Amino acid sequence: MDRRELLQAVGGIGALNALAGTPLFSQGMASEGVAPSRAFTTSFENFREQFGPTEIPFDNPLPTDLVGTLYRNGPARMKRGDSNYHHWFDGDGMIQSFFIQGKTLRHSGKIVQTDKYKTEQKAGRFLWSGFGTSFDDALQPHKPDDINVANISVLPMGDEILALWEAGSAWRIDSKSLDTLGRKVFSAETNGLPFSAHPRVDSLGRIWNFGYLSGQNKIVLYELSPSGVLKRVQVVDSKKSNMIHDFAMTEQYLIFALMPIDFIPPTEPGIPSFLSMLKWDDNSSVDLLVIDKETLSVVTKIEIPPFFVFHFGNAWQEGSDLRIETARGPDFHALMNQIELATRGKALDAELPSHTAMDIIVDLVAGSVRTENLPFRGADFPCFDERFPGERTNLLVMLERSHSMPNEVFGYDTVSSFDRKSSEMASWSYGPTTIAEEHILVPKPNSKEGRGWILGTAYNWYLDQTEFRVFDTRSLKDGPIASASLPYGLPIGLHGKFVPGNA
Ligand SMILES: [Fe+2]
Numbered sequence: 442m443d444r445r446e447l448l449q450a451v452g453g454i455g456a457l458n459a460l461a462g463t464p465l466f467s468q469g470m471a472s473e474g475v476a477p478s479r480a481f482t483t484s485f486e487n488f489r490e491q492f493g494p495t496e497i498p499f500d501n502p503l504p505t506d507l508v509g510t511l512y513r514n515g516p517a518r519m520k521r522g523d524s525n526y527h528h529w530f531d532g533d534g535m536i537q538s539f540f541i542q543g544k545t546l547r548h549s550g551k552i553v554q555t556d557k558y559k560t561e562q563k564a565g566r567f568l569w570s571g572f573g574t575s576f577d578d579a580l581q582p583h584k585p586d587d588i589n590v591a592n593i594s595v596l597p598m599g600d601e602i603l604a605l606w607e608a609g610s611a612w613r614i615d616s617k618s619l620d621t622l623g624r625k626v627f628s629a630e631t632n633g634l635p636f637s638a639h640p641r642v643d644s645l646g647r648i649w650n651f652g653y654l655s656g657q658n659k660i661v662l663y664e665l666s667p668s669g670v671l672k673r674v675q676v677v678d679s680k681k682s683n684m685i686h687d688f689a690m691t692e693q694y695l696i697f698a699l700m701p702i703d704f705i706p707p708t709e710p711g712i713p714s715f716l717s718m719l720k721w722d723d724n725s726s727v728d729l730l731v732i733d734k735e736t737l738s739v740v741t742k743i744e745i746p747p748f749f750v751f752h753f754g755n756a757w758q759e760g761s762d763l764r765i766e767t768a769r770g771p772d773f774h775a776l777m778n779q780i781e782l783a784t785r786g787k788a789l790d791a792e793l794p795s796h797t798a799m800d801i802i803v804d805l806v807a808g809s810v811r812t813e814n815l816p817f818r819g820a821d822f823p824c825f826d827e828r829f830p831g832e833r834t835n836l837l838v839m840l841e842r843s844h845s846m847p848n849e850v851f852g853y854d855t856v857s858s859f860d861r862k863s864s865e866m867a868s869w870s871y872g873p874t875t876i877a878e879e880h881i882l883v884p885k886p887n888s889k890e891g892r893g894w895i896l897g898t899a900y901n902w903y904l905d906q907t908e909f910r911v912f913d914t915r916s917l918k919d920g921p922i923a924s925a926s927l928p929y930g931l932p933i934g935l936h937g938k939f940v941p942g943n944a
Contacts (some may be wrong), residue, residue: 457942477849478788480876480902485519485532486782487905492537492550499923502544503911506886507894507939511539512602512616513878516592516935519784521567525877528573528716528777529784529933531610533558534592534604534612536619539898539909540944542837545942546909546925553591553604553612554621555854570712571762573781579712585609586624586633593638594936596648598669605638607686609713614638617944627663627671629725634661638936639687639752643830647672649690649734651697653682655715656704660685660697662737675737681728684719689756689765692831694740695732696756696765696803699727701747702773723747729803729810731763743803745810750772754823757833761806766837768798768821783851792848798823798839816859816866817841822879822936826890835861836891836914843870850902852876852933856895858917867917874903876933883939894922900933907931 475483516532519525527533537550547844552558561568570579582588589609596603596611601939603611603625610633626632635652642648646667653660660682664673681699689696701722707713726744733740754766770776798815819842825834840853854877857868871877882896884890895912907930910921923943 443913448743448848475902475905476900477847479786480847480850480874481529481783481852481933482786483902483905484876484900484930485517487921487930488518488520488932489550490552494547494549495544495927495929496547497925497927499541499544499546499911499925501923503541503923504885504894505543507883507911508542508943509540509883509939510616510944511541511881511896511898511937511939512595512597512936513537513539513606513898514591514593514595514872514933515878515936516590517550517932517934518558519932521561522565524567524573524576526567526574526782527785528571528714529780530592531571531590532572532932533590533593534606535932535934536595536602536604536614537898537934537937538619541896541909541911542943547620548927549621550931551621553614555589555591555612556586556624557588557590557635570714573714573716573777575712575714575717577711577831581712584633585635592935595938596640597938597940601643605636607638608635608655609633616940627665627669627870628674630676631661631663631671636663637685637687640665640686641690641830642667643690643734644692644832649695651685651688651695651852653685655683655718657704658682662693662732663736664734673737675733677730677737677739679728679730679739681725685751686751689753689767690734690831691756691758691763693734693758694763695734696753696763697730697732698750698753698767698801699728699730700749701727702802716777721747721749729801731803731805738755741805741808742804743808743810745801749776752821752823754837754839755825755830755832755834757831761804763803763805763897764833765801765803766815766823766825767801767866768823768839770821779851789850789851795885798837817857818843819853820857821853824881826882826884826893828884829890833861834890836882837861837912838880838895840880841868843868845870845873847873850876855914856880856917858895858914860891869912869917869920871899871901872910875899875901875908878934879936880910880912881937881939883941886941896939898931898934900930901926902930905930
């Protein structure tokens, strides 16, 4: 597909320009200074353009075969002058690196120098409305990358780390210095098209991703070689492609859960936030779209009762069934409202409706779908042993929200794992003054599936410091095997990846 064909498929430059107006991006105990309601937002008051390098000791030495760097991304800058973003997803992205070896952790962090960031830096103020915040004097963006904050996740690629957003290009980051090297252009024809934040790498090393075009009924599919060379790009026509955060992948298929979110362009002057243009339709359905990886064509589309989902774990085929690990979310607008309250430093107004994790099972022969609940409570950020993508994996790790978490505080406090083989759950809680960030499974070299370590960061708002914990997958409930605490708190982030080896 050449650039002309691609642009025709996505509706041409006009469509891209139309997108420019839609900042797509694609949630007591009182200390002396911090009220629980301000726990979440306090982390962002620690913003600096650069952190570290800071070297701190672990309390216990790490296993000798656990050496490498955890790269994380997340919204960091939420304030310029008197202007504040009011939604977590608005913030300018910052890449954090945590190199771990022996008894040492070395941390660095740098803001991603996107075009948007550099322009606003010069202006000394926020110029554009964001995902969830609008400004009365906001400028009209001319293309999605004008408002690209590169703040969701990372994709390691050679000596670089790609900083990923959802509605625009990836940004190239030097893995050593964390300096921003520029916008990633995979090819002329895909220049500026959205490259989402949850690419998946299959058992052959091939990298799969997508981008969605709100209001255009289009999904762009990407296949990259293991080294990051674009091999194929395909546009799929599909309704309900107004906000898609993640997808699932088996050996043979890519699976999308297209949610009933309508995109309603503004009818009045002004540049609204992207979120304000989205409307959940409870009378509609989630459309499960199954796409063949070889032909990049739709195999089947099945409508099921609506639910909200940000993230999927692993997925695999069992006979004619596809089994998809799914972190089913709560009500979309209620979740967005809770995130805004937390970002504004206000107490959550209600407990989120019950939500859980489940397997979605698609019977390809019967064309039917059923679900089986997984024993997690209020859970998200699923991860699994990524040595086995598209194959059955037994260990699923997620963050949970325990009953001991203060009602006013947004987020998660517990790391949990479920073993499908033994049906055993294991959990460890950080306690009521800490918000856990994503934890990932790092496999032990040459080991069986699920054997290795769970590691991640957490923000202790009572102490205003970020903690790094390492667990053994075999003894999660016994607590961390090694812990280190930074002498500062970091803005609460989103996703990361671990790159093994010496820094
Ligand atoms: Fe995500």
